[in-house]
Amino acid sequence: MGTIYTSTAFREYAKAQVTHADILLTKHAESALSLCRCGRLHPCDEHRHWLEIRTHFRQFLVDEQYSSEVQQPCPPNPTRSDPSTPYDLG
Template identity: 80%
Template sequence: MGAIYTSTAFREYAKAQVAHADILLIKHSESALSLCRCGRLHPCDDRQHWLRMRAHFGRFLVDEQYSSEVQQPSPPNPTRSDPSRLDDLG
């Protein structure tokens, strides 16, 4: 199930969706008097939709970009009073 999110094809699809959303967000940007460029009140429903789509697909690209830089937390070091230490059990 996780393979689709790491596939090259899905990354390319996500990049294309973000690029498409960027184009449509420019077409639905704020014009004068709190109106969208399409003539409706800003932000219009189309702008809201494309903001959600851009955020949805953009998170797959961000995860990919930074996944190798994220450090996994290390297990805690046992302290002298930690009962799980072997030398304290005897």
């Protein structure tokens, strides 16, 4: 059967898959006249495959970018401390 990954191990695996897909998508990018760099019509089968792989594994990394950021609470609305501009004229 397959390997059971912890969430950290799976994120690392997903990162590696996305990186690998990015490299191969560069090798199968559009060259000229709607041709792939491999000589076939763009997008070639390889390009489509690696685009699907990257899309599949990137969905598992979306939450990671937000969880790594420290979310600071919003500061309260500052009160006006300038006495020359009154809040209420009445």
